Amino acid sequence: MRITNQMLSNNFLSDMRNNLENLETLQQQMSSGKEIRKPSDDPFKVSRAMQLTTDINANKQFNSNISDTSNWLDTTDSALGQVGEVFQRVRELLVSAGNAGYGPTQQKAIKDEINSKIGEFTQIMNTNFNGQYIFGGSRANVKPLETITDTSNNSKLVYYSNSASNPELDITSATGIIELNKLNSKVSVEISQGVNIQYNISAGDLLQFKSDQGQSVDLRQLLTSIVNHLDGKTDDGTAVDSQATNNVIGKDLQGITDTITNFLKYRSEVGAKQNRMDSAKSSNEVQNFNMTDILSKTEDIDITQKTIQFSNAQSVYMAALQTSARIIQPTLLDYLR
Numbered sequence: 001m002r003i004t005n006q007m008l009s010n011n012f013l014s015d016m017r018n019n020l021e022n023l024e025t026l027q028q029q030m031s032s033g034k035e036i037r038k039p040s041d042d043p044f045k046v047s048r049a050m051q052l053t054t055d056i057n058a059n060k061q062f063n064s065n066i067s068d069t070s071n072w073l074d075t076t077d078s079a080l081g082q083v084g085e086v087f088q089r090v091r092e093l094l095v096s097a098g099n100a101g102y103g104p105t106q107q108k109a110i111k112d113e114i115n116s117k118i119g120e121f122t123q124i125m126n127t128n129f130n131g132q133y134i135f136g137g138s139r140a141n142v143k144p145l146e147t148i149t150d151t152s153n154n155s156k157l158v159y160y161s162n163s164a165s166n167p168e169l170d171i172t173s174a175t176g177i178i179e180l181n182k183l184n185s186k187v188s189v190e191i192s193q194g195v196n197i198q199y200n201i202s203a204g205d206l207l208q209f210k211s212d213q214g215q216s217v218d219l220r221q222l223l224t225s226i227v228n229h230l231d232g233k234t235d236d237g238t239a240v241d242s243q244a245t246n247n248v249i250g251k252d253l254q255g256i257t258d259t260i261t262n263f264l265k266y267r268s269e270v271g272a273k274q275n276r277m278d279s280a281k282s283s284n285e286v287q288n289f290n291m292t293d294i295l296s297k298t299e300d301i302d303i304t305q306k307t308i309q310f311s312n313a314q315s316v317y318m319a320a321l322q323t324s325a326r327i328i329q330p331t332l333l334d335y336l337r
Helices: 004-032 042-098 106-127 174-183 203-207 219-230 243-298 303-327 332-336
Strands: 145-150 156-158 186-190 195-198 208-210 217-218
Touching: 004 303, 042 106, 042 186, 042 219, 042 243, 106 145, 106 156, 106 219, 156 174, 156 219, 186 219, 186 243, 195 219, 195 243, 203 208, 203 219, 203 243, 217 243, 219 243
Parallel strands: none
Antiparallel strands: 145 156, 186 195, 208 217
16 A cells, blocks of 8 residues: 555644644643533533532522521520510519509509510510511511500500501401411421421410410410409409409419410420521531532542643644654655755
8 A cells, every 4th residue: 555645644634633632622621620511521420510510509598598597596586585584574573463562553553564564575576587577477577466555444455466457367257367377377498408397486376375284375365364453353354353363363373374384385496496407507518518529529620630631732742743744755846946
């Protein structure tokens, strides 16, 4: 077989093109820092990198959910602590109301302070976090409670707020029941793949509950009864009650004690959820670090290795140029010079 100058030139150009493509690939990899420039370079690595990127983005959203939930729980814990202090003071006032030396003036002063504490309690229950009422359930854009002053005896009455118009939500109507269910519903958040946690405490959890003795307690009615008893009247305030003082230091005091116990129970639950959020945050950060490390190993280049490969490819290219200049025979024009 006769080897011509044309064949040598074609082979030289083909090899030079391969060397240039290899040099270009290494140069692009070094400039981008990525092993893969397009899916056809390595379909398996591209698929793996895309899945890891999706998982990392999802993990970042979980981390954001955990942070927001932790802040919500911190706010809830602070609110429950304030509510506990309010009712501890109410309990002290009820104990003092049984003092035989207290006359009408002292009893009125106790009633006035309790009315003030009822208003403070309602204000705390309407605590807002990031535009949402923390005790409002899924109806978080509407404050859960409203306080109304009964002009007949200057007493504070607590009601569930109406979503349409204040003050009172009619919980006996069909619409009212729907709104009450929203108010008392639980709200959950996803903190990891397939892991959801309910994090809110609703107004209904604190206002309507069962005591340790199994008795049903409605805090709204209890507060109304306390104020009426301090006025020397029956629970509903419609008649004079000779046993009103006994009720204050008896069933009313017990009701407030049960209420404080209920608050402490839910505050303990909030504390447990806070601990879980801290644990979930730590786990999330570890997972995110591990996945980022795997992604880096999948798609990032080894800069030292690529630098050596680029230097080698550049040397090969320059050597090919020099070698080809010696191997290819001169043309006829070279002889005619």
